[in-house]
Amino acid sequence: MSQADDYDHGRDLAPGDEPEESAGHWVRNYLIGLGFASVLTAASFWAVGAQLIWGPAIPVAIIVLAIAQMGVHLVFFLHVTTGPDNTNNVLALAFGLLVVFLLIAGSVWIMGHLNQRMMQPMPMSQMLDMQR
Amino acid sequence: MSDTTYTTSREALRRRQQDPHRVGHTGHPKNEPVPGTGQGASGPATKRIIVGYGFWVFLLSDIVIFSAFFAAYAVLQGQTAGGPGARDIVELPRTAWETGALLLSSFTCGLSFAATNARNKLWTQVFFVVTGLLGLVFLGLELQEFLSLAARGVTPQRSAFLSAFFAVVGLHGLHVTVGLLWLGTMVAQLQVKGFRREIVHRIICFNLFWHALDIVWVGLFSVVYLLGAVR
Numbered sequence: 220m221s222q223a224d225d226y227d228h229g230r231d232l233a234p235g236d237e238p239e240e241s242a243g244h245w246v247r248n249y250l251i252g253l254g255f256a257s258v259l260t261a262a263s264f265w266a267v268g269a270q271l272i273w274g275p276a277i278p279v280a281i282i283v284l285a286i287a288q289m290g291v292h293l294v295f296f297l298h299v300t301t302g303p304d305n306t307n308n309v310l311a312l313a314f315g316l317l318v319v320f321l322l323i324a325g326s327v328w329i330m331g332h333l334n335q336r337m338m339q340p341m342p343m344s345q346m347l348d349m350q351r
Numbered sequence: 352m353s354d355t356t357y358t359t360s361r362e363a364l365r366r367r368q369q370d371p372h373r374v375g376h377t378g379h380p381k382n383e384p385v386p387g388t389g390q391g392a393s394g395p396a397t398k399r400i401i402v403g404y405g406f407w408v409f410l411l412s413d414i415v416i417f418s419a420f421f422a423a424y425a426v427l428q429g430q431t432a433g434g435p436g437a438r439d440i441v442e443l444p445r446t447a448w449e450t451g452a453l454l455l456s457s458f459t460c461g462l463s464f465a466a467t468n469a470r471n472k473l474w475t476q477v478f479f480v481v482t483g484l485l486g487l488v489f490l491g492l493e494l495q496e497f498l499s500l501a502a503r504g505v506t507p508q509r510s511a512f513l514s515a516f517f518a519v520v521g522l523h524g525l526h527v528t529v530g531l532l533w534l535g536t537m538v539a540q541l542q543v544k545g546f547r548r549e550i551v552h553r554i555i556c557f558n559l560f561w562h563a564l565d566i567v568w569v570g571l572f573s574v575v576y577l578l579g580a581v582r
Binding site for chain 2: 231232233234235236242245246248249252253256257260263264266277278282284285288289292293296297307308311312314315318319322323325326327330
């Protein structure tokens with residue numbers, strides 16, 4: 220049983236897979252990923268109490284750092300590339316991200332509107348107007 | 352080519368020379384279709400690709416489930432019913448240790464896959480065990496957090512916010528627990544059966560699962576813990 224015919228060069232790649240490479244290439248890849256991820260994690264933990272960042276911008280900074288770190292994980296740990304052998308994986312990922320975006324943004328948007336309309340206590344005069 | 356030797360094929364070398372950073376848009380003329388990528392023109396894909404892709408689709412749907420829990424958390428964040436808010440229950444040092452443990456375990460999991468590709472059983476098993484131990488550290492810290500919160504009367508039934516908090520963090524913890532059980536069976540299967548093709552396919556799937564869990568944790572510690580501490 221050889222490993223080569225299972226890899227099937229020049230065709231699609233399984234997600235998380237790479238064309239046959241030396242072990243050194245894999246390890247280097249993971250080390251770069253670990254380095255980037257550590258720096259980004261440290262940066263976002265630092266940002267929480269940072270005096271250097273304007274207060275209201277801190278949540279934005281944390282979210283941007285999180286998205287960047289997810290990208291690092293995708294590229295260096297899951298080996299998602301823009302190469303033609305990865306087309307299917309990237310398309311599935313893109314669809315997944317679309318659903319995630321719709322779910323989260325849609326929920327926050329709709330529930331935010333509902334909150335806005337239901338939480339404000341109605342003034343008494345307005346309530347009396349409605350009863351007329 | 353036997354299972355134990357590891358040779359770099361000519362095709363892989365060609366790829367490396369033409370496209371060292373795997374950007375992907377070089378190496379073939381524009382007018383020529385790329386043979387066999389994404390169009391099924393070259394016949395059915397190998398089992399390795401089918402298994403990996405199928406698991407990839409499962410993982411994406413799993414992430415959709417997580418996003419529903421995230422959405423619930425985002426919506427219910429302010430509904431504390433007079434109880435403790437995110438600021439009162441978050442302890443950043445513990446979160447930092449959890450993050451470090453999970454990130455390192457993701458890294459060692461990757462190293463085990465590198466060893467798998469080099470068909471080195473000893474190092475695959477060593478990195479599997481290290482991955483498992485780091486996962487256990489993470490789970491232990493999370494369990495300790497939940498228990499200490501419960502001791503203070505901070506339980507899911509206290510408020511809508513706490514229900515959402517325990518649901519989303521607990522769901523991730525549940526995934527890590529399942530992943531650790533899976534890792535245990537992988538160690539046993541590899542020891543008994545060796546690098547048989549289907550075992551390697553399962554190892555690929557486990558790697559995808561473990562890395563995906565780390566990506567979800569990035570969202571968790573950023574949104575729940577760090578943003579909770581800021582607000």
